[in-house]
Amino acid sequence: MTDNRKFRSLKTLVISGSLLSLTACQELPPFNFAVKDVPVSQQVVQADLRSITVNVAHPDEKTGHLDPSTDKALPAIKEALNDALNRATIFQDDAAKHVNLQATVLKLDPPAIGITMVTDMDCRYVITDRSTGVPIFNEVITSQGKVPMGFSWIGVIRAKESINRAVQNNIAGFLDKLEHSPITIARTSMSSAPVVSNSPDKTATTETN
Secondary structure (H helix, E strand, C coil), X not given: CCHHHHHHHHHHHHHHHHHHCCCCCCCCCCCCCCCCCCCCCCEEECCEEEEEEEEECCCCCCCCCECHHHHHHHHHHHHHHHHHHHXXXXXXXXXXXXXXXXXXXXXXXXXXXXXXXXXXXXEEEEEEECCCCCEEEEEEEEEEEEECHHHCCCXXXXXXXXXXXXXXXXXXHHHHHHHCCCCEEEHHHCXXXXXXXXXXXXXXXXXXX
16 A cells, blocks of 8 residues: 555544544544634625535535545534524525525545644535525635644544634635625615524535535
């Protein structure tokens, strides 16, 4: 086996073990993709967000290494994305326009070994008008999670935390890009003060490929 294949095998072992610990490992801390300190958005998308889906890219969509165990993390990514949108209150529940949000993980490249653990992530976010089927927002967000030795001397814990940070930073990057996109208006420019929050319907599903 070549050195490169050995490296990839080790990387897969590390991330697979970490992702499986979502339900199996009690010793390691759980994954935590929740974004810290999400501010209320100063901009508003005049649309009611009806559903959120999170899936893994097809082979021809990938932008880099996509670990085979990435699908295990999709429910947690969706939960964190929904939570961040709720706290940002960027969508408008009483809007006439209804939209869907689809997040597709294009790359999730976790670390294998090292002092500073680094995870790279790409994710495409597409917001689609349900009445026309036309995307009104389509952006790929690139993020990175870095965890130094000082965080923990146990490598798998640092690797796991680097995944946490990569996902958190990706969702935060999406919120920032959305807030500053042309599809938003200033909250203060609205003629009234409607209740604005993200409330996907209960039929929203997490899709895997």
